Amino acid sequence: MIEAMKLYKKTGNTIQIISFPGEDVSKGCYLIIEDESSGKSMIVQVIDIQFANVPGVMEELLRNSFPEENIKGEDVDPLDVTSHILYIQDARLLICKIHGTIKDGKIISDSSWLPSRTRSSIRRLSVKSLIDLLEINGGLPILLGETDESTEFSINAMALDGKLNIITGKKGTGKSHLSKILVLGLIDHGATVIVLDLNGEYTHLNLTSEGDKNRYYRRIHVFTPGSNFKVTLSQTGLSVILKILTHALSLPGTSCREFRRIWKFLEERRLLSLHELGEAIRNWRCNQHIKDALYSRYYALLHSNFFTDNEYEAITLEDVFSKTKYGGAIIIDLSNSSPLDRQIVVEYMLGKLQDLLSLNKIRPVFLFAEEAHLYLRDTYWDDIVTRMRHFGVFTTFITNQPNTIKENIYRQADNVFLFNFINEHDLQIISKAARVDVETVVSIVRDLPPHHCLILGNVVKDFPIVIKVRPLNVQTGGHTKLFFTVNQRDYQLSTSEAYRLAGES
Amino acid sequence: MLIEQLHYETTPRYNFPLLKDIDLPRRFIELSVESMKDVKGEVLNVHGEIFQDSLVNGDYEDSIYIGDPESPIRVIQVRPIRDDTPIIAIDASNIKIGETDRGILCAVRGAVIWNRKRRYRYIRIGPFPFYINAENRDEILHLLRKHHIPASNSSSLTEIQIKLGSLIENWIQINVCRSSNRSIILIDGSLTANRNSDSLNMYMQMLRSAREKENSILAFSKMTKLRVLGRRVLNLHLKYRPPWILTIDDFQPFNLHLLGDIYIAKFTERGYSFRVDIDHTLPDEEKIRAVKRLLGNDSVFQSYPESLRLAHIYSTFTANEVIGIQRFISQQFGIKIISQHNFRRSLFGPYGTEMDD
Numbered sequence: 017m018i019e020a021m022k023l024y025k026k027t028g029n030t031i032q033i034i035s036f037p038g039e040d041v042s043k044g045c046y047l048i049i050e051d052e053s054s055g056k057s058m059i060v061q062v063i064d065i066q067f068a069n070v071p072g073v074m075e076e077l078l079r080n081s082f083p084e085e086n087i088k089g090e091d092v093d094p095l096d097v098t099s100h101i102l103y104i105q106d107a108r109l110l111i112c113k114i115h116g117t118i119k120d121g122k123i124i125s126d127s128s129w130l131p132s133r134t135r136s137s138i139r140r141l142s143v144k145s146l147i148d149l150l151e152i153n154g155g156l157p158i159l160l161g162e163t164d165e166s167t168e169f170s171i172n173a174m175a176l177d178g179k180l181n182i183i184t185g186k187k188g189t190g191k192s193h194l195s196k197i198l199v200l201g202l203i204d205h206g207a208t209v210i211v212l213d214l215n216g217e218y219t220h221l222n223l224t225s226e227g228d229k230n231r232y233y234r235r236i237h238v239f240t241p242g243s244n245f246k247v248t249l250s251q252t253g254l255s256v257i258l259k260i261l262t263h264a265l266s267l268p269g270t271s272c273r274e275f276r277r278i279w280k281f282l283e284e285r286r287l288l289s290l291h292e293l294g295e296a297i298r299n300w301r302c303n304q305h306i307k308d309a310l311y312s313r314y315y316a317l318l319h320s321n322f323f324t325d326n327e328y329e330a331i332t333l334e335d336v337f338s339k340t341k342y343g344g345a346i347i348i349d350l351s352n353s354s355p356l357d358r359q360i361v362v363e364y365m366l367g368k369l370q371d372l373l374s375l376n377k378i379r380p381v382f383l384f385a386e387e388a389h390l391y392l393r394d395t396y397w398d399d400i401v402t403r404m405r406h407f408g409v410f411t412t413f414i415t416n417q418p419n420t421i422k423e424n425i426y427r428q429a430d431n432v433f434l435f436n437f438i439n440e441h442d443l444q445i446i447s448k449a450a451r452v453d454v455e456t457v458v459s460i461v462r463d464l465p466p467h468h469c470l471i472l473g474n475v476v477k478d479f480p481i482v483i484k485v486r487p488l489n490v491q492t493g494g495h496t497k498l499f500f501t502v503n504q505r506d507y508q509l510s511t512s513e514a515y516r517l518a519g520e521s
Numbered sequence: 522m523l524i525e526q527l528h529y530e531t532t533p534r535y536n537f538p539l540l541k542d543i544d545l546p547r548r549f550i551e552l553s554v555e556s557m558k559d560v561k562g563e564v565l566n567v568h569g570e571i572f573q574d575s576l577v578n579g580d581y582e583d584s585i586y587i588g589d590p591e592s593p594i595r596v597i598q599v600r601p602i603r604d605d606t607p608i609i610a611i612d613a614s615n616i617k618i619g620e621t622d623r624g625i626l627c628a629v630r631g632a633v634i635w636n637r638k639r640r641y642r643y644i645r646i647g648p649f650p651f652y653i654n655a656e657n658r659d660e661i662l663h664l665l666r667k668h669h670i671p672a673s674n675s676s677s678l679t680e681i682q683i684k685l686g687s688l689i690e691n692w693i694q695i696n697v698c699r700s701s702n703r704s705i706i707l708i709d710g711s712l713t714a715n716r717n718s719d720s721l722n723m724y725m726q727m728l729r730s731a732r733e734k735e736n737s738i739l740a741f742s743k744m745t746k747l748r749v750l751g752r753r754v755l756n757l758h759l760k761y762r763p764p765w766i767l768t769i770d771d772f773q774p775f776n777l778h779l780l781g782d783i784y785i786a787k788f789t790e791r792g793y794s795f796r797v798d799i800d801h802t803l804p805d806e807e808k809i810r811a812v813k814r815l816l817g818n819d820s821v822f823q824s825y826p827e828s829l830r831l832a833h834i835y836s837t838f839t840a841n842e843v844i845g846i847q848r849f850i851s852q853q854f855g856i857k858i859i860s861q862h863n864f865r866r867s868l869f870g871p872y873g874t875e876m877d878d
């Protein structure tokens with residue numbers, strides 16, 4: 017029989033527990049300290065497992081490590097005292113964080129009381145019981161994976177509503193994979209999701225890994241700027257165009273004012289088109305510097321291939337959104353766009369989104385942004401957590417470089433999904449998230465195997481939980497681009513084909 | 522019922538020729554177990570005990586002075602002889618585990634290090650816990666005397682603890698002497714006994730066994746108070762380059778029987794000099810040769826033979842072993858343990874309530 021775990025020490029909200037060989041505890045698991053005398057129980061999470069600082073173990077180890085060789089020998093120990101000595105030497109110290117107290121079957125956030133050393137019993141609290149206690153999985157469940165006790169783990173989609181999320185971890189640990197699970201989960205519950213897909217890896221979510229249509233077939237809408245995603249100037253509107261010119265194309269203020277005049281001039285004459293815009297700039301009477309500046313921006317717009325004068329070729333965001341009325345994802349495939357074009361498209365998307373939302377023309381959306389620092393201008397970060405969130409854009413940032421996400425995003429994040437990190441600097445940055453307990457993160461995240469994720473924040477009611485993310489039967493694609501890709505052609509074919517089929521619905 | 526379990530198996534051994542014959546005195550183990558049964562239901566106080574070192578038998582320490590300027594002093598420089606002679610070292614230790622209202626709980630353990638061609642092997646014998654109290658002290662004294670450990674009726678419980686250590690040590694020594702051949706046997710201590718005492722018998726028996734098997738016994742004193750020319754032996758430095766041994770002829774202290782000739786040895790430049798006693802009955806060349814063979818076949822660290830150092834390390838109790846023994850006692854014999862030390866209280870559970878925040 018394993019000897020019961022014992023309470024050793026409490027400092028602040030840290031509790032130290034001694035456990036003996038054979039006890040099945042690992043980092044991240046929860047323990048419950050039941051104190052019958054006070055009728056309360058404390059919920060703690062193991063964040064580190066150390067050797068108990070048994071006095072004299074150091075001498076013991078030194079005794080058994082002589083430089084020349086490992087000295088072999090034996091013990092004549094008729095009373096078998098040695099097994100007890102070894103047992104003591106193997107005692108472990110569990111460093112735990114207090115997460116709350118159960119009183120009368122309810123969880124309260126009290127960590128100030130002291131459980132009795134003599135009258136409390138300590139046992140493992142299964143994540144399943146914890147989930148039940150916390151009622152995490154109610155409402156609109158999204159199955160994310162399983163806990164290390166192999167119980168299924170779901171979050172409530174409502175806990176993502178109106179929220180700001182971060183998914184981060186080092187390269188290849190499964191961030192995008194989890195992000196896809198969230199995307200599909202959200203659309204299952206009828207939400208509209210926009211993905212800024214930097215690597216074109218969300219474009220096949222509507223196909224199984226065998227290439228067959230899956231149940232998302234008609235709900236995934238892939239838009240590739242310059243190909244099936246083009247807009248006209250008049251649909252875009254002056255304000256969004258000005259944003260593009262200022263932010264994506266860094267047009268100076270004076271030139272912007274001149275542009276505005278040109279735009280108004282064309283608009284009044286109902287001549288708003290790329291062609292006329294070019295002509296107008298050429299013939300406009302103004303300072304040559306300004307003219308040159310306007311010209312270069314004009315060519316940037318033109319060459320982006322994102323704008324068109326052909327109304328039949330163009331689509332409007334309203335049209336796009338109407339496809340997701342019952343839940344659907346709009347995947348903006350940015351994988352073939354130049355950095356400049358990406359910025360143009362993102363300015364367009366976000367500008368348009370704000371317009372549409374403020375006019376109540378569309379429902380709130382969930383925005384998934386992969387490596388946003390590559391296309392999101394500096395001023396948007398603040399916007400996203402304040403104004404845009406207010407309008408109804410609920411963003412999830414996905415990155416393997418946590419330092420590219422602005423600090424105030426960390427401070428405001430409601431949910432953080434952490435995959436493995438080993439880099440001390442990265443861990444430091446993550447620790448800035450308000451929902452994060454530094455010690456918990458540093459100690460658990462470092463040891464996370466691939467595809468395992470530590471969930472913090474609102475969705476887990478601030479009880480950090482480690483899960484193994486479930487597999488997903490969809491075509492992934494879009495990984496690092498290779499020069500010699502044999503089936504490049506098939507890949508492109510199927511993309512456009514997928515769109516054509518989706519467009520017919 | 523525990524007695525029945527004592528038929529411990531003879532597991533495969535590392536070619537220790539000496540271990541075939543190891544068979545603890547049955548009464549010794551029985552006494553250990555019986556005394557432990559006695560402790561049941563008692564409350565054991567353990568605070569502070571574990572940091573104390575093994576207690577030393579200091580019976581003959583003070584009594585020897587060498588320093589009569591008239592005495593002829595000889596310094597012999599010794600050249601190591603490397604001939605693969607096995608070096609065997611023996612040590613034992615005792616420790617107090619705690620005390621009750623009625624007595625003290627202690628443990629003893631012995632260790633043998635066997636160095637053959639500089640490959641070291643160990644065997645540890647024990648630990649054996651003993652609960653020494655007023656009721657069983659006579660029986661323990663009887664056992665001690667039966668095995669030639671001098672013990673007076675007025676011995677304190679702590680003295681008895683020390684003597685239980687000596688018992689297991691002497692008993693291992695005799696076993697080793699009997700079962701090894703042509704080896705150098707290193708023991709901790711001296712070859713000095715009170716005249717007409719039990720220990721004299723014991724030493725004679727040991728030396729006789731050793732001689733029969735052509736073994737040479739060298740006894741090293743670590744903590745000797747022996748003085749030469751008015752200086753403590755441990756700090757003796759001479760102008761000669763080590764290794765050397767020093768001897769004083771015609772030395773016969775009052776009321777002590779010297780079974781060995783006393784030498785002062787310094788094997789390395791760094792480190793102390795030690796007192797070494799060598800079987801008196803060996804021819805002088807043999808005595809010196811034994812030292813040479815020791816130097817040639819064992820490592821010497823800070824002037825002290827490595828085998829003997831290891832024997833000391835292996836027999837000494839570390840703090841966690843003491844805790845392990847306490848756990849053994851509390852589990853097997855249902856004793857309650859009280860400690861001011863938080864860690865142990867946590868290990869042994871519910872005898873304290875307050876927690877430090």
Ligand SMILES: Nc1ncnc2c1ncn2[C@@H]1O[C@H](COP(=O)(O)OP(=O)(O)OP(=O)(O)O)[C@@H](O)[C@H]1O
Nearest residue numbers: 186187188189190191192193416467485486487492
């Ligand atoms: N839970 C999972 N079960 C099975 N396979 C997974 C899981 N998570 C990720 N994978 C697979 O592991 C690989 C890497 O995953 P993913 O692309 O999501 O990593 P990432 O963290 O986004 O990497 P990067 O930093 O390069 O963007 C992919 O092939 C993905 O299909």
Ligand SMILES: [Mg+2]
Nearest residue numbers: 188191192193
């Ligand atoms: Mg990725």
